[in-house]
Amino acid sequence: MNIRLYNAKVLTMEKDRPVFDGEVWVKNEKIVYVAEKAELLSEWDREIPRIVWDMEIDCRGNLIMPGFKNAHTHSGMTFLRSYADDVPLQEWLNEKVFPKEAKLSGEDIYHLTRLAVLEYVTSGITSIFDMYLTPDTVAEACLDMGMRCVLVSGLNDFSSSLEKVEEEYLKWNKKNSLVSYQLGFHAEYTCSKELLWDISRLAHKYQAPVYTHLAETRKEVEECRGRYGISPAVFLDSLGMFEYGGGCYHCVHLTDEDMDIFRRRRLYVVTNPASNLKLASGIAPIAKFRQRRIPVAIGTDGPASNNCLDMFREMFLVSGLSKYREKDASSLDAEEVLRMATVNGAKAMRLNRADVLAKGKYADLIMIDLSQPNMQPIHNIPKNLVYSGSKSNVSMTMINGKILYYKGQFNVGESPEAIYRRCDEIVKRIFS
Numbered sequence: 001m002n003i004r005l006y007n008a009k010v011l012t013m014e015k016d017r018p019v020f021d022g023e024v025w026v027k028n029e030k031i032v033y034v035a036e037k038a039e040l041l042s043e044w045d046r047e048i049p050r051i052v053w054d055m056e057i058d059c060r061g062n063l064i065m066p067g068f069k070n071a072h073t074h075s076g077m078t079f080l081r082s083y084a085d086d087v088p089l090q091e092w093l094n095e096k097v098f099p100k101e102a103k104l105s106g107e108d109i110y111h112l113t114r115l116a117v118l119e120y121v122t123s124g125i126t127s128i129f130d131m132y133l134t135p136d137t138v139a140e141a142c143l144d145m146g147m148r149c150v151l152v153s154g155l156n157d158f159s160s161s162l163e164k165v166e167e168e169y170l171k172w173n174k175k176n177s178l179v180s181y182q183l184g185f186h187a188e189y190t191c192s193k194e195l196l197w198d199i200s201r202l203a204h205k206y207q208a209p210v211y212t213h214l215a216e217t218r219k220e221v222e223e224c225r226g227r228y229g230i231s232p233a234v235f236l237d238s239l240g241m242f243e244y245g246g247g248c249y250h251c252v253h254l255t256d257e258d259m260d261i262f263r264r265r266r267l268y269v270v271t272n273p274a275s276n277l278k279l280a281s282g283i284a285p286i287a288k289f290r291q292r293r294i295p296v297a298i299g300t301d302g303p304a305s306n307n308c309l310d311m312f313r314e315m316f317l318v319s320g321l322s323k324y325r326e327k328d329a330s331s332l333d334a335e336e337v338l339r340m341a342t343v344n345g346a347k348a349m350r351l352n353r354a355d356v357l358a359k360g361k362y363a364d365l366i367m368i369d370l371s372q373p374n375m376q377p378i379h380n381i382p383k384n385l386v387y388s389g390s391k392s393n394v395s396m397t398m399i400n401g402k403i404l405y406y407k408g409q410f411n412v413g414e415s416p417e418a419i420y421r422r423c424d425e426i427v428k429r430i431f432s
Contacts, residue, residue: 001054001401002027003363008059009370010034011381012357013066013342019381024064025051026363029177029401034357057396063368063381066357067126067397068311069345071270072249072299075116075141076109076132079427080304089217089279097304103430106134111422113141118416119309120147121397121405126364129211129270129299129349131184133159135168139179145412146404148364150349151181152211155199156190162198169206177362177400182246182350184211188224188232200239209246209350212236215258216250217281233258242267247348249299250275251289252282262294268348269294271340273317274308275301286322287331297348298341312393315341315386334386367396 003026011019012034023040025033077097084096104112109132120128127148130138135151142149151172153165165183172181183206185191185199203210214232215221224232234257236242242261247268254262262269271284289296298318300309315337322332346355354362370378374388397405404411 002051003398003401003403004051004053004056005059005064005367006056007061008064008367009061009381010036010357011063011065013339014356014358019063024357024365026398026401027051029363031357031359031361031363031365033359059367060371062370062395064357064365065368066342066346066355067364067366067399068124068341069127069129069297069349069351069354070120070125070300070309070311071129071247071268071297071345071348072272072301073116073128073130073309074132074302074304075113075128075130075138076104076134077302077304078112078115078423079104079108079430080302081307083431084304085278085307089281090219092279092305100430101133104133106137108426108430109134110137110141111419111426113138114145114412114414114419115423116303116309117142117145117147117412118410118419119303121399121410121412122394123310123312123391124366124368124394124397125309125311126366126397126399127346127349127351127354129182129345131186131211135172135181139172143178146178146399146402148351148354148362148399149179150351151179152184153182154184154186155195156186157192157195158190162195162202165199166202169208180350182211183208184246187213187216187220188236189220196236196239196241200241203244204240207244209244210241211246212248214248214251215253216276217279218253221253231255231258233261237261237265247297249301250281250284252276252284254285259288259292259294262289263292267294268344269296270299270348271296271318272299272301272306272314273321274314275305277317277321278307279305283321283325285325286318287326287328290332290336295344295347296340297345298337299345310391311341312385312389312391315389319386334383337386338382363398363401365398366394368393369395 006023010022020036022036129150131152131154228235242265245266249270251269319337343355354364
């Protein structure tokens with residue numbers, strides 16, 4: 001489909017390129033043209049081919065920008081939203097989450113993931129890095145709805161197997177523009193040393209990055225030191241786990257030695273501020289990561305620990321909590337936070353063709369309504385997005401060249417009401 005987005009303000013997220021007035025053209029799943037108004041006027045007759053448009057959208061001065069990349073989530077946990085609340089992490093996991101998850105089927109997770117996708121697109125999220133129990137059904141839900149998804153294994157001593165992970169890795173990394181797969185495991189504290197060695201060997205076999213939860217709580221770090229005499233990051237690095245890069249989720253309690261490993265191994269930190277606050281896990285030292293040139297991306301975590309799949313809230317918290325932690329209002333600039341939520345997220349997820357708006361990149365983009373009161377006056381659009389932006393400002397979400405959400409209406413193959421009904425049935429069965 002040929003789509004022309006015109007009369008827009010455009011933020012490509014390319015380095016040092018400010019917002020400009022212009023157009024974005026899409027052909028099928030790719031961006032074919034991004035230009036400022038002055039370029040259009042000079043090139044129209046001479047350079048630009050005549051295109052028959054399937055759709056032309058007058059953006060009326062609103063903003064076109066890359067979609068947000070949710071670099072850590074557990075979509076299928078929608079069934080636990082506002083149930084497993086107000087308890088510490090280990091109690092939350094062992095007494096609230098794990099017993100209910102044991103009752104889930106792969107089909108349940110398919111439908112529960114679809115509910116999460118509805119929320120993602122209303123928040124301007126165009127890619128998710130999803131770790132959950134049945135990667136195949138998560139992938140099928142995303143394919144059916146048009147959501148770009150990077151699957152990551154949550155392998156541990158109690159679920160899946162190394163053989164299954166390798167099978168999934170090979171299956172979902174065949175050519176498919178919407179779904180890919182990265183190696184991972186749940187956490188050091190849910191995996192035996194033998195299993196962790198096996199994962200490391202698998203990573204070496206495919207020269208692949210590895211992703212995991214790491215240093216989320218002080219208790220987790222202390223217990224690892226009790227087992228092995230060293231921190232989780234140092235222990236995993238001693239197994240050769242991160243020789244080909246990767247990333248870690250949370251990273252609230254990293255030592256200087258841990259950060260040296262992150263820098264040396266080119267690991268991404270994926271911060272999840274709302275979840276860490278709600279579970280009282282702590283505040284990640286984002287300013288220190290940046291000082292050490294450790295790249296940071298942003299995730300919501302799952303809808304049981306957050307409970308909201310909203311990147312606007314995450315961006316505000318990343319910035320605000322850093323300022324509070326460092327006692328320095330200049331510790332983290334809003335434009336850098338916006339980069340974490342878009343470009344850095346794409347790179348952490350190995351989605352190098354979905355990071356910015358440019359010719360040849362995937363058409364994963366959103367439109368932000370600048371006419372609403374919270375976006376006025378327009379002194380600085382990136383700062384408005386981080387400090388006053390809201391899900392209510394997302395008027396369009398396009399993924400892979402397909403508009404999935406536009407002015408409050410979904411185009412995902414099924415009505416929201418039907419998805420809600422199916423999820424309600426699952427919840428009633430699980431909690432009966």
